Amino acid sequence: MIQMTLDQVRELVETILRRHGFSEPHVLAVAGTILAGERDGCTSHGVYRLPGCVATLKAGKVSPTAEPEVFDCAPSVVRVDAHGAFAQCAYLAGLPLLVEKARRTGIAILAINRCVHFSALWPEVEPLTEQGLVALAFTPSHAWVAPAGGIRPLFGTNPIAFGWPRPDKPPFLFDFATSAAARGEIDLHRRAGKPIPLGWGIDQDGQPTTDPLTALNGAMLTFGGHKGSALAAMVELIAGPMIGDLTSAESLAFDEGTRSSPYGGELIIAIDPRRILGAEADQHLQRAEAVFEGMLGQGARLPSQRRYEARARSAVEGVRIPEAMYAEIQALLA
């Protein structure tokens, strides 16, 4: 393993993105989310993503320089056109107006359009909780997942993220795919020559399989049966057509077999509890702490607990990157 400080990781990531022609705003914004993933121990969303970023660029499926354009659509709606670039700059461009609208009206929507999305959703939820807002985020991906009762890929892995601000503590935050497992996780099983659990995928005839490649070529399944499938459909709709953007099937068609990151929209909803609760806000938000105590007091973990522990550790100890991965990243400098 290669031991690195967070500053060293940031510098390496920024250097690679610059070398490949990303403009400075994109270099800083994209490096920010990759660093956050590595720092929080989400290795599948850390430097592991860099080769994919560069491959997506080389396939012509992401703009390295496009500047986001912000549209003030309605008192509670802001849209940002990413013009084919990664989502991060568009998010940062829309964030101030989203926060202002949520504070003014109580609840507001940020719709990011025509963006390429490769990161987790929590980096787009956590900044809102730091402003005292409750936040939700949704995005389709590529059509890899069959609906419950079906056998062919239709939905993306369609993640849902939710964040709740806590006084003097990191937010209560979850971020999960509505598929039973992440696609990367199935691929890691394939690389390791290990079977996948039943329930993760089916073959092309709709039969259950434990072979990762068969599942990747067949269809992934949603978590939680028909309920998870219903949520996956909801994400397709509200972060696709509802914001004027692609479904996962349309994103995969746009991909043209280049195996690039998904292209389309992202929906973020921010709520200001103080506009609902008025003068009683502190009292009620304090009462929410009993829910977390009720979980922790019986041995249940809070969803992002491991991530926050990794974050605290990384700040002191830095991070460790597997040698093979480090070599793959260094090769991007060549």
Added chain:
Amino acid sequence: MIQMTLDQVRELVETILRRHGFSEPHVLAVAGTILAGERDGCTSHGVYRLPGCVATLKAGKVSPTAEPEVFDCAPSVVRVDAHGAFAQCAYLAGLPLLVEKARRTGIAILAINRCVHFSALWPEVEPLTEQGLVALAFTPSHAWVAPAGGIRPLFGTNPIAFGWPRPDKPPFLFDFATSAAARGEIDLHRRAGKPIPLGWGIDQDGQPTTDPLTALNGAMLTFGGHKGSALAAMVELIAGPMIGDLTSAESLAFDEGTRSSPYGGELIIAIDPRRILGAEADQHLQRAEAVFEGMLGQGARLPSQRRYEARARSAVEGVRIPEAMYAEIQALLA
């Protein structure tokens, strides 16, 4: 089975509610949702609920006459204080302002407070889809469900409902508990002397059980493991403290062992896609139909399909109520 027309069911339900002292607005609103459940083949939310309504009244846990009070809190927030009555009148009182706000700002919140909730959530989502709005609804219940990794009841069955308007078709609509099964379903197994599937509940020591009574006295489980548990926590927060109302644990404490319906809040979010999409709205909403066709074309059902089929059948054939249930309801007239 007793065969009845929908008009006969409505008249019977209204007569019973009047007999027990509900004011005319509550009689009409509550009978409306009970009739809708019976009509749509949701027997667990039809006339089956009448004895519970009356029992909740007799226990002093619902007001039969309180008038809802509407508060215009912010450009995108309306709150309605139900003053301890059933939720239906409060919902109807807040609906026009919710629709107006969603149309004006793009997205709006209706928070119903201090209401007693016994119905499904879809009757509060479907009217919004009829206005061309996308809608979400959430409510806590009583603390019956353990968080993933825990062993003691903390969450309610905490349903989530979502509705999407379709041109010239009934809406795409789902409404499900974040618990693995409905509490009533476990109770029906107990009455029938049948075991429940593994995964529905645990005993008081946290061990898996297939005995319904053991699960009812232990804890129910969430659907979909830690993901369903995270969603259940979200519902506790956003339809509890975020709108200044009770958590499921607080609702159960308020119940004082009377086995009444849950007491607390309900959160409804309405979105006007036309304020996001402008002139391109029709084109994008039409594109959403491909998602439904993609589901139906491979043999998957749409979530409310069975309900709409039952609705069409009931309009022609009426409904059939088991004799024992009919006798129990008739006894409420005595």
